Amino acid sequence: MDTGTARPALDRTFSVAPMMDWTTRDYRAFARTLTRRALLYTEMVTTGAILHGSPRSRFLGHDDVEHPLALQLGGSDAGELAECAAIAEEWGYDEVNLNVGCPSDRVQNNLIGACLMGHPEKVAAAVRAMREAVSIPVTVKCRIGIDDQDEDADLERFIATVADAGCDTFIVHARKAWLEGLSPKENRDIPPLNYGRVHRLKASHPELHIGINGGLKTLETCREQLECVDSVMVGREAYQNPWLLAGIDEALYGVPGPAESRHAAARALRPYIARRLDEGAKLNHITRHLLGLFQGQPGGRKFRRHLSENGHLDGACLRVFDDALSLVPEREAAAVA
Template sequence: MMDWTDRHCRVFHRLLTRRALLYTEMLTTGAIIHGDRQRLLGYDASEHPVALQLGGSDPADLAEAARIGADFGYDEININVGCPSDRVKDGRFGACLMAEPDLVARGVAAMKAAVKVPVTVKCRIGIDDQDPEVALDALARAVVAAGADGLVVHARKAWLNGLSPKQNRDVPPLDYDRVYRLKAAMPDVPISINGGIMGIAEAAAHLAHVDGVMLGRAAYQEPWRLLAVDPDIFGEPAQHATMKDVFEAMMPYIADQLAQGTRLHSITRHFVGAFHGVRGARAFRRYLAENGTQHGAGLDVLRAAIALVEVGEPEQAAA
């Protein structure tokens, strides 16, 4: 979710669910160690619980970046060894590290020695020609032995040679059963599943087999789905009944950000799918696209866009 789940997105998503654990976009260890830490790692206190996701392979750098993240107050540090993009592969982090479980384990051990918060690993079931039965077990057992507090497993192989990252979203097929088998083999290790899960009902079904479910594109592209997380997964009342209520609760944050010089579009770009399936959704998107990018655009633009959405909510209208 690089360039997607930034701080503005996470504040928005937190208003949709109190309980879900939110993740940052993947940040490289080099950027954190040498870059503008406040810009990269700063977040709103409302985001908790929130995990920092790291990309990197050098154990010393991972430990330093984890320490910096923990000092910022993140609730969990996650190392991503599942992202298949060329940008990631060229930097020797992401899914290519599935081929080096011992190196990943050394990174986990270094991070565990550096921080007190949980350290977790996000991975694939394998890459390229690896046998998922062997590759996933090898990685999982190595990182757990090194102290990992849990795994998030994307249930699809990453193809680093021959497929683009976009093609890899659909090919090869998802294999949820492989993740279930890992959980059965490691009953004491918290294991979450990820990949192609489109809604909260699907997530609930997976929870019969694993400990957690990570939503990525579904949560971003149709964020209204998250309104069902608290009542349907945690058995607690939703904090807001409708998307319009969520936006009203978001207004003070947006006003504060605008006062600090943030452009409206930097925030509203995360709202594109908010009313998916409701009459007026297209007009809402168009109005924001045409007016939200203008210099000096303010809350009046967002309010005008919301007013174009007709009665009805996505959770009622969309499948």
């Protein structure tokens, strides 16, 4: 649980998207060796997991270093969402975000995720209840539409309804979700991106904070988007090519980032890894998030292979991590950082 340490001011200019099985507490601790300013999100956590799962720390546990940090909730019952939002605030989260974008069948069956775009009044009721329960921001992450919703007016109706309930911050995935006929994986690529719809939404709602998500892979693209919207959210690229995060603080916030090189970022995580191992965590559960750190670098494949082949073994310890790191020439890694 949170210790009450003072938090950096919440700034959504750049954030890392919530991603199931990826944006775990270990990934987020690693991300903080690369950027201090980016807003980080948890994986989506359902209201049922928080209210009925045990121990609660399994779903809400985090490290002070992860802040600024937002909890993404999955659910549709206003009362349960309000209760979970209050718990999130008690646990020290800086923001609570409602998932209105996940297209998987499993969450649809529980009226969670993108299917809620077809029920804007239900989302509005949930947002209203959550805002009444907490003092931290309550935000919504949604799609530009679902199924046959394929006009600016469809997105406008959803946003206007939820904004009337008091939500002033929306992160919009600029890709429609097909809830029937496409798998969640296909929904990440097949429906075409429509940045223009998000840009027009912002132009028509200058009073709202409108962020954009979907297909963003470079700092240059992020800068371009920030000319039209208030913030950018990057997903898969921030995970698969984490060194992208090392340029965020200077490029978008005008302050130096924490990592001088990839090696420096890896070494900075060692105390955290040691502590997590002492707590009983498995080495590969932590180091799997670092496999892309040396992408394209001399020794990068050897680094990945050594961790993949040895990190899961019984008793795997920091020595395995250090041995993997030694396979990457530090001088070369620093020179190209």
